[in-house]
Amino acid sequence: xxxSLNWLKDFVELPKNVDGKSLxxxxxxxxxxxxxxIDEGKIYEKMVVGHVLExxxxxxxxxxxxxxxxxxxxxxxxxxxxxxxxxxxxVAVSLPGAKVKWxxxxxxxxxxxxxxxxxxxxxxxxxxxxxxxxxxRAHGExxxxxxxxxxxxxxxxxxxxxxxxEQSGSASCETKRAYQTTSARxxxxxxxxxxxxxxxxxxxxxxNDIIFExxxxxxxxxxxxxxxxxxxxxxxxxxxxxxxxxxPKVKIPSTGEKIGLKIEAEDLCPRYCGLIINxxxxxxxxDWLKTRLKATGHGTHxxxxxxxxxxxxxxxxxxxxxxxxxxxxxxxxxxxxxGEKITSLDNKERILSEEMLVIADxxxxxxxxxxxxxxxxxxxxxxxxxxxxxxxxxASSVRRASTKLGLRTESVQRFEKALDPNLAxxxxxxxxxxxxxxxxxxxxxxxxxxxxxxxxxxxxxxLNYKTIISKIGVEISKKEIMEILKSLEFKVLQKxxxxxxxxxxxxxxxxxxFEDDLIEEIARMFGYEKIPPSLPTLPTKLPMENTERFxxxxxxxxxxxxxxxxxIYNYSFYGKKDFEKCLMTEKSHLKLLNSLSEEQTHLAxxxxxxxxxxxxxxxxxxDEIRLYEIGRTYKDTGTLILKI
Amino acid sequence: MQNxxxxxxxxxxxxxxxLRGIKDLSDxxxxxVGQLSNKVKTSLEKEFEHKIxxxxxxxxxxELGKTFFDTTIPGKTxxxxxxxxxxxxxxxxxxxxxxxxxxxxxxxxxxxxxxxFEGLNIPKxxxxxxMQDTFFIQSKEDQSHGKLVLRTHTSPAQIRTMEKxxxxxxxxxxxxxxxxxxxxxxxxxxxxxxxxxxxxxDISLSHLKGVMAQFLTRLFGQPVKVRFRPGYFPxxxxxxxxxxxxxxxxxxxxxxxxxxxxxxFMGAGMVHENVLKAGGINPKExxxxxxxxxxTRLVMMRYKIDDIRLLTNSDLRxxxxx
Ligand SMILES: [Zn+2]
Numbered sequence: 028x029x030x031s032l033n034w035l036k037d038f039v040e041l042p043k044n045v046d047g048k049s050l051x052x053x054x055x056x057x058x059x060x061x062x063x064x065i066d067e068g069k070i071y072e073k074m075v076v077g078h079v080l081e082x083x084x085x086x087x088x089x090x091x092x093x094x095x096x097x098x099x100x101x102x103x104x105x106x107x108x109x110x111x112x113x114x115x116x117x118v119a120v121s122l123p124g125a126k127v128k129w130x131x132x133x134x135x136x137x138x139x140x141x142x143x144x145x146x147x148x149x150x151x152x153x154x155x156x157x158x159x160x161x162x163x164r165a166h167g168e169x170x171x172x173x174x175x176x177x178x179x180x181x182x183x184x185x186x187x188x189x190x191x192x193e194q195s196g197s198a199s200c201e202t203k204r205a206y207q208t209t210s211a212r213x214x215x216x217x218x219x220x221x222x223x224x225x226x227x228x229x230x231x232x233x234x235n236d237i238i239f240e241x242x243x244x245x246x247x248x249x250x251x252x253x254x255x256x257x258x259x260x261x262x263x264x265x266x267x268x269x270x271x272x273x274x275p276k277v278k279i280p281s282t283g284e285k286i287g288l289k290i291e292a293e294d295l296c297p298r299y300c301g302l303i304i305n306x307x308x309x310x311x312x313x314d315w316l317k318t319r320l321k322a323t324g325h326g327t328h329x330x331x332x333x334x335x336x337x338x339x340x341x342x343x344x345x346x347x348x349x350x351x352x353x354x355x356x357x358x359x360x361x362x363x364x365x366g367e368k369i370t371s372l373d374n375k376e377r378i379l380s381e382e383m384l385v386i387a388d389x390x391x392x393x394x395x396x397x398x399x400x401x402x403x404x405x406x407x408x409x410x411x412x413x414x415x416x417x418x419x420x421x422a423s424s425v426r427r428a429s430t431k432l433g434l435r436t437e438s439v440q441r442f443e444k445a446l447d448p449n450l451a452x453x454x455x456x457x458x459x460x461x462x463x464x465x466x467x468x469x470x471x472x473x474x475x476x477x478x479x480x481x482x483x484x485x486x487x488x489x490l491n492y493k494t495i496i497s498k499i500g501v502e503i504s505k506k507e508i509m510e511i512l513k514s515l516e517f518k519v520l521q522k523x524x525x526x527x528x529x530x531x532x533x534x535x536x537x538x539x540x541f542e543d544d545l546i547e548e549i550a551r552m553f554g555y556e557k558i559p560p561s562l563p564t565l566p567t568k569l570p571m572e573n574t575e576r577f578x579x580x581x582x583x584x585x586x587x588x589x590x591x592x593x594x595i596y597n598y599s600f601y602g603k604k605d606f607e608k609c610l611m612t613e614k615s616h617l618k619l620l621n622s623l624s625e626e627q628t629h630l631a632x633x634x635x636x637x638x639x640x641x642x643x644x645x646x647x648x649x650d651e652i653r654l655y656e657i658g659r660t661y662k663d664t665g666t667l668i669l670k671i
Numbered sequence: 672m673q674n675x676x677x678x679x680x681x682x683x684x685x686x687x688x689x690l691r692g693i694k695d696l697s698d699x700x701x702x703x704v705g706q707l708s709n710k711v712k713t714s715l716e717k718e719f720e721h722k723i724x725x726x727x728x729x730x731x732x733x734e735l736g737k738t739f740f741d742t743t744i745p746g747k748t749x750x751x752x753x754x755x756x757x758x759x760x761x762x763x764x765x766x767x768x769x770x771x772x773x774x775x776x777x778x779x780x781x782x783x784x785x786x787x788f789e790g791l792n793i794p795k796x797x798x799x800x801x802m803q804d805t806f807f808i809q810s811k812e813d814q815s816h817g818k819l820v821l822r823t824h825t826s827p828a829q830i831r832t833m834e835k836x837x838x839x840x841x842x843x844x845x846x847x848x849x850x851x852x853x854x855x856x857x858x859x860x861x862x863x864x865x866x867x868x869x870x871x872x873d874i875s876l877s878h879l880k881g882v883m884a885q886f887l888t889r890l891f892g893q894p895v896k897v898r899f900r901p902g903y904f905p906x907x908x909x910x911x912x913x914x915x916x917x918x919x920x921x922x923x924x925x926x927x928x929x930x931x932x933x934x935x936f937m938g939a940g941m942v943h944e945n946v947l948k949a950g951g952i953n954p955k956e957x958x959x960x961x962x963x964x965x966x967t968r969l970v971m972m973r974y975k976i977d978d979i980r981l982l983t984n985s986d987l988r989x990x991x992x993x
Contacts, residue, residue: 423796500877547909555899560880570774587752594755595985620807641985
């Protein structure tokens with residue numbers, strides 16, 4: 028998950044020049060792993076606006092021209108091959124030390140002062156794609172839903188394996204107006220904005236954000252951390268800064284048009300909030316919104332869809348918007364009928380099964396609940412009335428449907444963590460606030476329709492002081508414990524043996540349920556680094572002996588050092604061909620349901636087949652081969668062997 | 672014999688020179704001379720080969736006839752064999768922990784879903800099951816134990832050992848584990864883990880730090896520090912990622928540790944009360960920690976092996992280096 032520092036600052040008061048690296052370090056040691064810190068400004072280091080003063084032919088190469096370029100105080104000579112280069116043009120100059128992509132392809136390389144065909148060249152005049160900015164006008168904005176954009180980033184930054192495919196992002200869209208180019212290979216023309224030569228591109232493009240890339244795996248147990256709001260809350264607690272709770276300033280009318288809503292599957296939908304907004308004008312989102320979405324790896328589509336994605340990234344609550352004109356009579360939350368079909372927003376027809384939860388109108392399903400919306404009610408440029416959905420679905424139901432359909436979305440990623448039902452209400456108000464801000468003529472049609480059954484009574488846990496100290500292994504004062512818990516929005520009451528702690532709803536769905544969960548909160552915020560290493564005072568005793576294990580090690584010494592055999596390790600599998608070659612049959616073999624290759628379909632009942640293969644593969648290199656393996660074999664006994 | 676062969680058939684031999692001369696002749700001459708000389712060449716080659724074999728055989732027979740072959744004499748300067756690096760490091764790990772009073776345990780590699788998941792507080796539909804790409808075995812499904820799987824970690828042995836021996840408990844379980852995932856230089860579908868478990872009264876995170884620092888210091892033969900970070904594993908709470916100080920730069924930061932000063936090492940934490948209960952231990956009475964680290968990774972780190980597959984591809988050129 029990508030998190031923007033500028034966005035975080037909406038919710039936590041941080042010093043102006045907060046050091047991204049050290050904040051990431053603190054988060055990693057106290058909350059969750061930050062894989063990467065991407066300093067957007069760094070990407071544009073050593074890149075400035077240049078003014079082409081003179082242009083001459085290159086004496087030794089027709090393809091190149093020699094440009095005298097003013098970069099502020101100095102004028103430098105740069106050899107350039109761009110055909111559209113003209114005298115008087117304002118251009119983007121990468122100076123020696125800058126990192127660029129040649130012709131926008133491959134790895135980033137660091138520029139050096141050099142000679143091109145005998146002529147000195149101090150840097151490079153860039154095309155947009157060479158510094159990670161593509162010509163957006165040429166590509167067309169706000170069209171393809173799943174369009175991936177190139178990520179401008181330092182090549183030294185590694186992208187986590189699991190997240191690689193979820194990544195996207197791009198240069199700020201404010202840059203779009205700043206230049207015009209006709210082809211990606213042409214020099215980027217900055218003449219229209221006439222910035223003083225020497226102006227850093229970073230300030231020109233408004234690239235001043237720091238992006239944190241979280242390891243999603245380390246957020247698995249924290250439904251509250253899947254948006255900027257929750258991360259800001261943690262940062263406030265870690266840095267002892269002020270947290271700024273969100274309170275949407277929007278007037279929801281108490282009367283007016285409401286959604287007809289029926290929740291038939293209450294067990295799978297603890298809460299459903301819906302709101303009708305009329306007089307919508309669907310258009311491109313404003314730049315500030317697109318900048319934030321792109322900085323955090325989201326595509327941009329249109330103002331309404333973008334707002335729902337904005338809420339997802341901000342609060343961690345997935346939302347959906349339906350075109351109201353396609354909804355017949357009202358919303359029904361129900362289980363799918365057997366074989367029912369829906370074309371999801373990614374243009375694929377999906378066949379549903381009875382355990383899946385759908386959002387339907389009175390005729391047809393219009394969304395796979397918590398997974399993806401349907402094409403039939405998609406927001407389009409003619410949409411004028413929308414139904415906003417902000418709901419809470421059962422984590423395991425969403426997850427099962429997603430697995431069965433092979434459809435993983437950002438929405439699934441959040442619902443499957445068990446979201447706080449209270450978040451749904453906050454999110455729909457915040458979405459309404461944003462939509463009114465973006466479409467000033469839009470009108471909220473009536474009150475929020477809010478149905479469902481969920482536990483509103485706060486969870487309380489007794490916390491024993493002695494247990495805390497005994498499990499962490501270091502003295503922490505009662506006062507400090509209370510401060511830590513309060514900084515994380517737990518309500519604490521001191522008792523004779525310790526404390527009674529009231530868990531805030533956003534931590535109470537799955538994350539903090541036991542005393543030990545609270546001990547974890549105390550230990551990590553106290554600081555794992557402050558726990559001293561010590562050895563337990565346990566009675567000295569000889570451990571139980573593992574005779575078999577011991578003898579295996581002795582056997583290895585005998586085989587290798589006594590008889591000169593080499594020990595090898597084989598996989599526990601082989602294929603049908605392998606055991607048939609050894610005149611064995613399939614009988615008593617355990618077979619894999621899912622195997623990686625034809626050669627690994629059965630669990631070995633004998634080590635011989637693989638050993639024979641080893642002989643074969645080693646004869647190329649050795650005249651004499653002595654090898655052995657001490658390994659397990661597996662036999663199908665027809666029953667589950669469950670006792671050792 | 673071979674000299675004679677070279678003289679006639681060798682690269683500068685008499686017949687070879689004749690054959691090379693053919694290209695200067697007329698077309699008709701080429702055909703006749705070509706055919707004839709090829710015939711001569713083939714028959715000569717055959718004869719030479721035959722004669723050389725015959726001579727070889729007689730010499731072997733002669734040798735056999737006059738040498739007394741003593742079967743009790745061991746081969747001349749036989750080289751020592753080699754124990755696989757995984758076995759070597761595993762034994763070392765077992766020895767160090769034994770000295771600290773830990774018993775070495777085993778567990779089955781073919782496990783039930785219950786022991787591999789539910790018993791460890793990982794219910795069905797739990798997102799954590801994503802991290803555990805599992806090999807399933809064609810088998811009937813048991814009502815309470817589910818399907819048969821190849822264990823994805825050594826952790827099932829925690830519950831099995833608790834069930835069998837109760838508390839207090841001090842064990843390690845080294846063993847083979849399986850993940851259903853594509854292999855590359857740093858991932859293999861088969862690898863080795865070491866599980867550790869210490870359950871007693873008043874066992875704390877501080878003790879985990881102490882024991883691991885002792886173990887690593889002994890294993891690497893130089894002072895090693897241990898660092899905790901928050902981590903998530905459903906079977907422990909609090910859950911931890913454990914790093915150790917980089918052996919190369921001793922915490923200052925270098926290329927090997929990606930300039931962090933620390934090496935990622937293992938997952939650990941205080942045993943979750945649901946797991947203790949599953950193992951039949953009363954969490955009000957006993958507490959403790961568990962850890963699991965990659966033995967395979969340790970071996971790779973120690974010997975600077977950059978491709979995990981070398982450990983299981985049985986290439987003796989590799990094994991003979993240990
Ligand atoms: Zn280092």
